[in-house]
Amino acid sequence: MLKNQLSLYVFVSVLFVVGVIFGALMVNALTLEQQQELASDVDQYIKLMNGGIGINAADSFWERFFFHGKWLLLLWLLGITVVGIPGVLALNFLKGALVGFSVGTLINQFAWKGVLLSLVSVAPQNLIAVPAMIITSAAALSFSLFVIKNRLLKQKGELAPELGSFTSTAILMLFLFAGASLFEAYISPELISWVSPLLSPDNATI
Numbered sequence: 779m780l781k782n783q784l785s786l787y788v789f790v791s792v793l794f795v796v797g798v799i800f801g802a803l804m805v806n807a808l809t810l811e812q813q814q815e816l817a818s819d820v821d822q823y824i825k826l827m828n829g830g831i832g833i834n835a836a837d838s839f840w841e842r843f844f845f846h847g848k849w850l851l852l853l854w855l856l857g858i859t860v861v862g863i864p865g866v867l868a869l870n871f872l873k874g875a876l877v878g879f880s881v882g883t884l885i886n887q888f889a890w891k892g893v894l895l896s897l898v899s900v901a902p903q904n905l906i907a908v909p910a911m912i913i914t915s916a917a918a919l920s921f922s923l924f925v926i927k928n929r930l931l932k933q934k935g936e937l938a939p940e941l942g943s944f945t946s947t948a949i950l951m952l953f954l955f956a957g958a959s960l961f962e963a964y965i966s967p968e969l970i971s972w973v974s975p976l977l978s979p980d981n982a983t984i
Contacts, residue, residue: 786916790870794912797874804875805882817887839963846907846955850914854948857918858941860925866918873911877904891976898969903962910954917947 808816853869856862880900884892921944928937 783916783920786919787912790867790912790915790919793867793870794874794908797871797876798878798881799874800871801875801878801880802882804879805886813886816883820883820887835963835967838967839959842903842959842962843956846959847952849911850948850952850955853911853914853918854945857914857921857944858925860922863919863922866915866922870911870915873908877908894976895970895973898973899966902966902969903958906954906958906961910951910958914948914951917944920944 805813849869853866856865856869877900881892881896884896884900886892888895921940924940925937
């Protein structure tokens with residue numbers, strides 16, 4: 779399946795990377811006041827982590843899992859409709875923009891130490907969540923293209939097996955999203971607590 783859908787995986791991945799670049803550039807487009815507000819929010823979070831105050835891990839897991847689950851469900855719904863193809867592409871670009879903006883904000887505030895903070899706060903869970911999203915998106919696009927070819931263009935093909943394959947892929951990716959949620963809830967806070975003492979308001983560049 780991966781071999782047959784290689785072009786879709788490449789296309790979706792490139793779209794995600796473009797979103798990351800766009801999101802990172804958006805940080806510089808913010809006004810000084812907006813950058814200062816973001817810096818204040820990040821500093822407040824760092825202080826909470828330094829003080830050992832954080833969100834309950836179980837609550838954090840379910841919050842992130844439901845968030846990823848809704849994202850996955852939306853991709854599935856868009857995939858079973860031909861008109862949902864632009865929506866699938868938009869979601870991948872948006873995800874990339876959010877990741878790029880998060881990393882760009884941290885680097886803009888903490889310079890090279892922001893890279894370290896990004897590696898422990900943004901990168902780990904996204905190393906799981908982003909591939910899961912890309913696989914689901916490629917499967918959604920593949921199914922939509924199948925519907926176009928075999929329904930709108932009157933070509934022969936069984937819809938049920940393709941829908942079952944797409945749905946099975948989405949369900950499997952749900953387990954990956956659960957893994958990303960577990961990492962984000964239980965491991966990332968520990969990593970951030972380890973790095974946060976290296977960061978102080980004096981290190982901010984804004």
